[in-house]
Amino acid sequence: MSPTRFASEHRWIYVGAIVLLVALAVVGVIQYDSVKTTNKATDKANQLADAAVAAGYPRPETKTIARALGTDGGIVCKSPGSALKSALWKINVSNGAAFVGQRPVIGDTAALRAEIKILEIYCPDKLHKIQDKIDDLKTDNTVRQ
Numbered sequence: 001m002s003p004t005r006f007a008s009e010h011r012w013i014y015v016g017a018i019v020l021l022v023a024l025a026v027v028g029v030i031q032y033d034s035v036k037t038t039n040k041a042t043d044k045a046n047q048l049a050d051a052a053v054a055a056g057y058p059r060p061e062t063k064t065i066a067r068a069l070g071t072d073g074g075i076v077c078k079s080p081g082s083a084l085k086s087a088l089w090k091i092n093v094s095n096g097a098a099f100v101g102q103r104p105v106i107g108d109t110a111a112l113r114a115e116i117k118i119l120e121i122y123c124p125d126k127l128h129k130i131q132d133k134i135d136d137l138k139t140d141n142t143v144r145q
Contacts, residue, residue: 038066041066041071044066044069044121045062045065045066045069047121048060048069048117048118048121049061049062049065051117051121052114052117055117057110069118069122071122072122072123073118073121073122073123074122076118076119076122077118077119077122077123077126080119080126080127081126081129081130081133106139106140107138107139107142108139108140108142109139109140109141110141112134112137112139
């Protein structure tokens with residue numbers, strides 16, 4: 001049997017091997033991108049956890065932070081200076097009552113610093129959009145540890 005006849009009779013083996021190699025290369029690139037994204041999210045989560053410890057809080061679980069904020073800060077970094085985000089933050093800093101009993105209170109400085117730290121780590125380019133609103137808020141050390 002001549003080599004050219006063997007190659008032509010078994011062409012499907014060569015084509016199959018090439019298709020398999022291309023498929024493996026595509027899967028490898030996808031896996032690499034996924035691992036790179038996971039590592040980046042974990043690095044940022046570790047930065048935030050270290051900042052929490054430096055501020056005197058217990059170290060949060062980095063897996064939870066990485067899942068919640070990902071690599072881009074998730075919902076925290078999505079238009080942080082918007083009126084809706086500002087209103088929701090102010091509602092969350094109320095006295096905890098509902099309906100007519102709800103009153104604004106002086107928010108805790110540490111809680112505000114925590115949100116600023118998230119913005120610094122995950123979306124530093126958006127911090128300036130909310131900085132003037134942060135400066136206008138009246139805060140104090142209201143939470144006892």
